[in-house]
Amino acid sequence: xxxQDSVKSAFRLALFASMFLVLAFSxxxxxxxxxxxxxxxxxxxxxxxxxxxxxxxALIALVYIGGEATQNPRMLTWxxxxxxxxxxxxxxxxxxxxxxxxxxxxxxxxxxxxxNSTSSMPQIYKLAPGTAANGNDTLYNGAMRYVExxxxxxxxxxxxxxxxxxxYEIRTSYSKFVCHGSCVYSxxxxxxxxxxxxxxxxxxxxxxxxxxxxxxxxxxxxxxxLVYIYGGLFTVFLPLAIVxxxxxxxxxxxxxxxxxxxxxYILYPLMLVADAYIAPGFAASSSPVKMCDRDGRNCAGAGIxxxxxxxxVTCINETADSQCTLRKEWDMEGVGITQHDMDKLQPNSLPAxxxxxxxxxxxxxxxxxxxxxxxxxxxxxxxxFLGEEADMSRLGQMI
Amino acid sequence: xxxxxxxxxxxxLVFASFALAILASLGNAALPGNAPSSLFPHYLLALDFQYAxxxxxxxxxxxxxxxxxxxxxxxPHIRAILQDEALQIxxxxxxxxxxxxxxxxxxxxTVAVLNGANATGNNITSTMDAASSVLTFLETKTIExxxxxxxxxxxxxxxxxxxxxxxxMGVGFTIGNCGPFNAYRxxxxxxxFTTSTALADTYAQEYLLSLARNxxxxxxxxxxxxxxxxxxxxxxxxxxxxxxxxxYTxxxAVILATxxxxxDSSVALxxxxxxxGTCDPMETNAAAARGDFIDYGTSLVAYDQxxxxxxxxxxxxxxxxxLNLIITLSFIRAFAHMIGSDIDVSSLARIS
Numbered sequence: 001x002x003x004q005d006s007v008k009s010a011f012r013l014a015l016f017a018s019m020f021l022v023l024a025f026s027x028x029x030x031x032x033x034x035x036x037x038x039x040x041x042x043x044x045x046x047x048x049x050x051x052x053x054x055x056x057x058a059l060i061a062l063v064y065i066g067g068e069a070t071q072n073p074r075m076l077t078w079x080x081x082x083x084x085x086x087x088x089x090x091x092x093x094x095x096x097x098x099x100x101x102x103x104x105x106x107x108x109x110x111x112x113x114x115x116n117s118t119s120s121m122p123q124i125y126k127l128a129p130g131t132a133a134n135g136n137d138t139l140y141n142g143a144m145r146y147v148e149x150x151x152x153x154x155x156x157x158x159x160x161x162x163x164x165x166x167x168y169e170i171r172t173s174y175s176k177f178v179c180h181g182s183c184v185y186s187x188x189x190x191x192x193x194x195x196x197x198x199x200x201x202x203x204x205x206x207x208x209x210x211x212x213x214x215x216x217x218x219x220x221x222x223x224x225x226l227v228y229i230y231g232g233l234f235t236v237f238l239p240l241a242i243v244x245x246x247x248x249x250x251x252x253x254x255x256x257x258x259x260x261x262x263x264x265y266i267l268y269p270l271m272l273v274a275d276a277y278i279a280p281g282f283a284a285s286s287s288p289v290k291m292c293d294r295d296g297r298n299c300a301g302a303g304i305x306x307x308x309x310x311x312x313v314t315c316i317n318e319t320a321d322s323q324c325t326l327r328k329e330w331d332m333e334g335v336g337i338t339q340h341d342m343d344k345l346q347p348n349s350l351p352a353x354x355x356x357x358x359x360x361x362x363x364x365x366x367x368x369x370x371x372x373x374x375x376x377x378x379x380x381x382x383x384x385f386l387g388e389e390a391d392m393s394r395l396g397q398m399i
Numbered sequence: 400x401x402x403x404x405x406x407x408x409x410x411x412l413v414f415a416s417f418a419l420a421i422l423a424s425l426g427n428a429a430l431p432g433n434a435p436s437s438l439f440p441h442y443l444l445a446l447d448f449q450y451a452x453x454x455x456x457x458x459x460x461x462x463x464x465x466x467x468x469x470x471x472x473x474x475p476h477i478r479a480i481l482q483d484e485a486l487q488i489x490x491x492x493x494x495x496x497x498x499x500x501x502x503x504x505x506x507x508x509t510v511a512v513l514n515g516a517n518a519t520g521n522n523i524t525s526t527m528d529a530a531s532s533v534l535t536f537l538e539t540k541t542i543e544x545x546x547x548x549x550x551x552x553x554x555x556x557x558x559x560x561x562x563x564x565x566x567x568m569g570v571g572f573t574i575g576n577c578g579p580f581n582a583y584r585x586x587x588x589x590x591x592f593t594t595s596t597a598l599a600d601t602y603a604q605e606y607l608l609s610l611a612r613n614x615x616x617x618x619x620x621x622x623x624x625x626x627x628x629x630x631x632x633x634x635x636x637x638x639x640x641x642x643x644x645x646x647y648t649x650x651x652a653v654i655l656a657t658x659x660x661x662x663d664s665s666v667a668l669x670x671x672x673x674x675x676g677t678c679d680p681m682e683t684n685a686a687a688a689r690g691d692f693i694d695y696g697t698s699l700v701a702y703d704q705x706x707x708x709x710x711x712x713x714x715x716x717x718x719x720x721x722l723n724l725i726i727t728l729s730f731i732r733a734f735a736h737m738i739g740s741d742i743d744v745s746s747l748a749r750i751s
Contacts (some may be wrong), residue, residue: 188565197556200588204595281613282606358602373742378635385631
């Protein structure tokens with residue numbers, strides 16, 4: 001009895017050790033390579049899946065031969081059942097690879113013709129650099145481009161708010177002495193802080209900066225999640241899931257891993273591209289919101305709210321504009337000490353800053369929450385279908 | 400038993416084809432350039448039936464092919480599953496028709512009621528338009544309140560900062576007669592803070608409405624219908640349908656309903672707070688300075704004025720916006736559950 005237990009535990013140990021080795025060996029080879037729908041990555045993944053399938057079929061064949069030789073009906077039944085399951089794994093792999101390659105082949109610009117017309121294509125896709133212009137990105141690159149632009153515009157917003165805070169700080173602390181004539185002799189004068197009352201604006205801008213930071217963090221969180229998904233999920237996670245699914249005692253767990261893979265690797269980029277298409281819809285029915293270019297990056301990323309016909313954000317970067325007279329952060333260094341210099345520090349108007357924050361918050365937090373609601377629902381259903389139910393709602397709570 | 404199965408399947412297929420044909424024909428009626436159907440005026444026909452019917456036809460074709468394959472490869476045990484799937488596609492088609500019908504009824508009813516009640520402007524064409532105009536009004540008024548609070552706060556800060564410095568025979572004195580006015584600034588900042596939150600909520604509602612107007616029935620719901628037709632993506636599809644329908648139909652209706660609940664209220668619209676007068680820092684009469692301070696405080700908290708601002712900002716804008724979102728999210732959750740998707744909207748509720 002003790003011998004049987006030790007054999008079982010040795011087998012479990014070997015199983016976990018082999019899983020660990022699969023992870024350890026695959027990591028340095030693939031994780032550093034960014035995902036670009038390259039043929040080599042497909043080949044590597046298919047190779048791993050093929051090896052896993054062959055190993056499984058070899059094992060089944062051995063068991064079957066052993067069963068025939070010893071006339072053991074349990075071994076024969078086991079081999080038949082596992083052969084069916086290995087075949088099911090192969091079918092799943094084929095479907096997954098087919099969908100992934102389709103997503104690599106599909107161009108984001110093609111969605112605009114499906115949705116409505118070419119005018120509905122987001123500017124970030126239409127004006128993308130190089131060969132990606134005019135919606136020529138793959139779905140994976142399109143998802144990454146959207147998240148990058150979202151993070152960029154969120155950071156520009158944080159910079160803009162930081163400028164506003166600095167401007168309010170300088171203006172509220174500014175006071176001047178009003179000389180009434182006698183001050184020349186007695187140094188008597190009246191002191192007044194011309195912008196002292198803007199401390200209320202300062203408090204509100206401070207709060208907006210908090211919201212803006214949450215927005216930026218959410219966008220960056222999505223960016224790194226996507227980097228992680230593209231970096232290792234396809235080349236490591238899928239083969240591992242297939243291998244585990246082929247192991248008789250861990251089939252349900254392997255099925256759950258496949259469901260997580262499909263939800264994150266296939267549905268999540270799709271949802272992000274859908275976000276890119278619907279984000280301009282936020283501001284389509286209202287006038288554009290003004291964004292001051294304070295960091296000299298020309299409101300990079302604001303194109304996520306624009307199509308050929310709608311412009312959600314107008315970038316104010318002209319020196320002549322009254323809202324952005326002194327438009328860059330570094331211009332604060334030599335601002336001067338007169339009231340005119342203080343006037344030149346004019347921050348963005350509060351309603352415009354609030355509106356821009358709300359727009360970005362909805363794009364970065366609200367839409368991503370919706371994404372994870374859908375992904376969690378899909379992942380739960382698929383994992384139930386393939387094996388054990390996996391609760392993915394925690395991902396949404398991270399947002 | 401086998402005969403019953405054989406006769407039930409063609410009946411089901413005929414019924415499904417019939418339902419899809421209706422959808423497809425409605426899609427043709429809704430195509431740009433075609434004359435609007437007399438049954439469904441084009442401005443009320445929110446659902447893009449072309450995409451909706453396509454979203455249903457593709458899964459139906461897949462199920463039909465799989466059904467044929469079950470005969471070709473002699474796999475009878477998957478036929479029951481495929482029949483269930485076909486039934487689900489029909490149910491999804493029924494959901495699509497129900498959504499369009501409900502939207503139509505809600506729009507017609509709202510337009511009739513609002514145009515009947517509003518003697519001055521009979522130009523409301525949909526619930527969405529009416530809700531948008533309500534939000535635009537709230538936004539304009541909230542900005543007015545906030546601008547007024549900012550102006551008052553800035554003027555008050557300037558006057559309160561005034562002080563006198565005097566140097567006599569090497570000894571310096573500073574007197575801040577106007578300093579007591581600083582006492583009002585904290586409350587004004589809190590009021591402005593609350594107003595900015597109310598403004599943010601109003602903007603958020605406007606953006607959500609704009610999103611729903613532009614993409615709920617053209618992307619979210621057709622995509623949801625498509626996903627709902629497959630077993631593994633049924634929950635995801637149901638959640639998309641619920642979210643799209645909730646924000647397109649229920650959200651504007653709730654905005655109108657909650658705002659109209661307050662129409663009979665006798666509280667006036669918010670009026671502007673008075674600006675502080677000029678404070679003389681050289682005033683040596685302490686009683687006069689104290690009198691100015693008390694007078695201004697009294698004018699700031701005059702009952703009618705404070706009531707109108709508080710009522711508008713706190714109740715009509717802030718509280719109602721939260722209520723609108725809570726009701727909509729509750730509906731989305733319940734509706735998603737009804738069409739086979741159990742979603743967790745707690746993260747969205749937290750945002751609201």
